[in-house]
Amino acid sequence: MAGRKEIVVIGAGFGGLSAAIRLLLQGHRVTLLEKRDQPGGRGYQYQVNGFKFDGGPTVITAPYMFDDLFAQAGRKREDYFQLLPLDPYYRIFHEDGRHFDYRRDPADILEQVRQWSPGDVAGYERFSKAVRGVFDRFYPMTDQSFQRLPDMLRIMPDMLRMGLFLGMYQYASLFIKDEFLRRIFSFHPLLIGGSPMDTPAIFALISQVEKEWGVHYAVGGTGAIVHALATLFTELGGQLCLSTEVKQIVIKDKRATGVKLGDGTFLPADEVVCNGEIAFAYQHLIAPEHQHPLIRARLNTMGYSSSLMVIYFGTKKRYAHEGKLSHHNIIVADQYQRLLREIFHGRDLPRDLALYLHMPTITDPSIAPPGTESFYVLGLVPNLDARINWAEASQPYRDRIMQFLEDHYLPDLQANIIAEHRIDPLHFRDTLNSHKGAAFAFRPSLMQSAWFRPHNRSDQFANLYFVGAGTHPGAGVPAVFSSGKIVADMIGRG
Ligand SMILES: Cc1cc2nc3c(=O)[nH]c(=O)nc-3n(C[C@H](O)[C@H](O)[C@H](O)COP(=O)(O)OP(=O)(O)OC[C@H]3O[C@@H](n4cnc5c(N)ncnc54)[C@H](O)[C@@H]3O)c2cc1C
Known part of the structure; x- marks a missing residue:
């Protein structure tokens, strides 16, 4: 095929798998290198005494993303793994032992709000409507790149108008008086490593994603999804190398020419996609003489x-x-x-x-x-x-x-x-090469989101790309899956 490229993807987390499969579908040759003995990254599945324990993600949302990817490959997702909708989504316990069931049915939620705090019913209804507005306005942008400042400037006026610079908890408090209900309707940033107090309310769209498409469980655990994606990747002709750690991204004339493995092997590449964390990459994979001091300094001072x-x-x-x-x-x-x-x-x-x-x-x-x-x-x-x-x-x-x-x-x-x-x-x-042991890379604060988050295409090396939680749009399986789409689209456009 004309324009067929040799692409190396470093890391087989959800971000790396998403990018690698899409790049194969574009007709490129893709080698996926993973340091652990199984793919999945945070979604690694541990086997202990007959138990299968999912290592990380368990709340599966936006299932259409998986369906779409398998459909693009001419397959049916159902032939690879099964998803079961869950209800309630979450059971949230008050310290006094009572609980709130966060359910799919809006009428059910409203009834529980009424029982918990009758004076909050009207406020909750206004809150729900406002969150839907946030979702309608901003969700379509979550699989678009925020590579350029104008991308950011375009959304700022609406964010300001809708009060979305407020922390999620403060935003919920504009509508809801009861302290426990405020927590229930603002806890979602905790799922992506942010505090509800200072994660901007634009992240309320995560809770609307759950309402739109449900919260799901994959039969066999999240490991079944990882296994399905790795199977699809190899069926499409990709080469998956496990227990293979990249030690260096080799740079020449401001381009990534390939990667060097632990045993000294050099794998040449036309494009390199890094699912390893960007802060780790700058500290350990890119030689200091090639690094722009400002980028390194910024990564050091960001909030994790x-x-x-x-x-x-x-x-x-x-x-x-x-x-x-x-x-x-x-x-x-x-x-x-x-x-x-x-x-x-x-x-x-x-x-x-x-x-x-x-x-x-x-x-x-x-x-x-x-x-x-x-x-x-x-x-x-x-x-x-x-x-x-x-x-x-x-x-x-x-x-x-x-x-x-x-x-x-x-x-x-x-x-x-x-x-x-x-x-x-x-x-x-x-094990996961995460700077400061952060479980979700950078905190999802205002100044570390969208354009402010490290970009999907390196600002320094035109053929080096980043996918995963440390880049746009951020942490969580749907987000890192989207980062794979963003990068594949960028490479596809050339
Ligand atoms: C305990 C826990 C629970 C979570 N629960 C949920 C949830 O319920 N729902 C949800 O949506 N999200 C959840 N998340 C968040 C979500 O799991 C992550 O944001 C997402 O899986 C991160 O994917 P990733 O592709 O960015 O990176 P990772 O999963 O970290 O994958 C990166 C991969 O790169 C490999 N790697 C790194 N450096 C190298 C190198 N030099 N050479 C080769 N390989 C390398 C690593 O070994 C790893 O496999 C949870 C996270 C954790 C930790």
């Missing part, structure tokens, strides 16, 4: 997202039938604002816990041995800018979380555990 401890565990006892928990559960302490300050700006472990508890076997028992229950609990913690010594703090923090779950949600938990695995900020730094 929170990190996480995630404990994956299986129990010999089943808990689903007790009815207390749902598939996705959110549990945050009452001292909410203090908790957020300590997670996002603190130097030590937060005094209280902010937890997401995943119980997939309530929907899909096939991912665990018969008669058992599978969980993961995710605790938000500061990134490695804090002065926490994780080599020492990891085990006690794990014990604290498990004791809390045993005391409040999962009776006799610790006597019933038969499989366990754990990750903490050091995993993000050392």
Whole structure:
């Protein structure tokens, strides 16, 4: 084919897979290099004692993105993996033990708002309408590049007019009076590594994405999606190299000429797409003499997202039938604002816990041995800018979380555990090459979003591209999937 290029993609996360498949569909030769022994990145699936634990993403939204990609390849997504819609989307617990079921049906949500705080019904209705307006205006831009300043200037007047420079929590508070409801309708930035206090309200569109297309679960876990994408990639003729770490992006005359692997092998490329984090790439993959000092300085001074401890565990006892928990559960302490300050700006472990508890076997028992229950609990913690010594703090923090779950949600938990695995900020730094151990790359603040986020095409090297959470549009599976589309479109246009 005329114009057929040799393209290397570094990293097989959702961003890298999305870009790599689309580039194959354009007719290029694509080699996908992944340092871990399996693809998926944050979506890696761990296998422990017969349990399959999804490492990261569990809330699957915007399923049309997968459908569209498989359709472009002349396939049906359903032939590769199944999606099940979930309802409720989330069960959010108040500290007093009551909960709010965040459901698909707007009438159901309204009824729960009425029960929780009758004076907030009208405000909630206005809030819903406003969020739909945000979605209608800005969602179509989430798969467009924000490479040029005019792209940003075009959206600023509407953002200003709609009050979207406010933090998500402050925005929800314009409409809603009850403190717990304010939290419920502003928590979504936490899913992408931002604090509801300073993530601009334009990110409210994430909650509308859930309303439009639902929240889904992939049968077999998110790992089934990763497996399907990797299968599609190889079926289309792509070359997937696992356990293959790129050590250098080789630059000559302001162009990337290829990549160098750990064993010294040089792979030449016409275009290089990096799904590894941009800050890591500038620190470790691009030789200092080729780096523009301003870009390096900016990456050093940007704000990085929170990190996480995630404990994956299986129990010999089943808990689903007790009815207390749902598939996705959110549990945050009452001292909410203090908790957020300590997670996002603190130097030590937060005094209280902010937890997401995943119980997939309530929907899909096939991912665990018969008669058992599978969980993961995710605790938000500061990134490695804090002065926490994780080599020492990891085990006690794990014990604290498990004791809390045993005391409040999962009776006799610790006597019933038969499989366990754990990750903490050091995993993000050392295994996933994430600067400061940040779980979601840069925080989604106003000055780090859209044009202000590192661009999809390098400002320095015309044939080096970035996909994934550290570039536009940001973190979360739909966003990084879109970054793959943006980059493939750019390369396709030449
Ligand atoms: C615990 C957790 C839960 C989450 N839950 C959700 C959720 O429910 N829903 C949702 O939408 N999002 C969720 N997210 C966010 C989402 O998972 C991420 O934003 C997204 O998966 C990131 O994808 P990515 O392509 O940017 O990068 P990654 O997944 O990090 O992939 C990058 C890949 O590049 C590889 N790599 C890096 N450097 C090199 C190198 N030099 N050579 C070779 N390979 C390299 C890494 O090994 C990795 O496999 C969650 C994240 C975490 C951590």
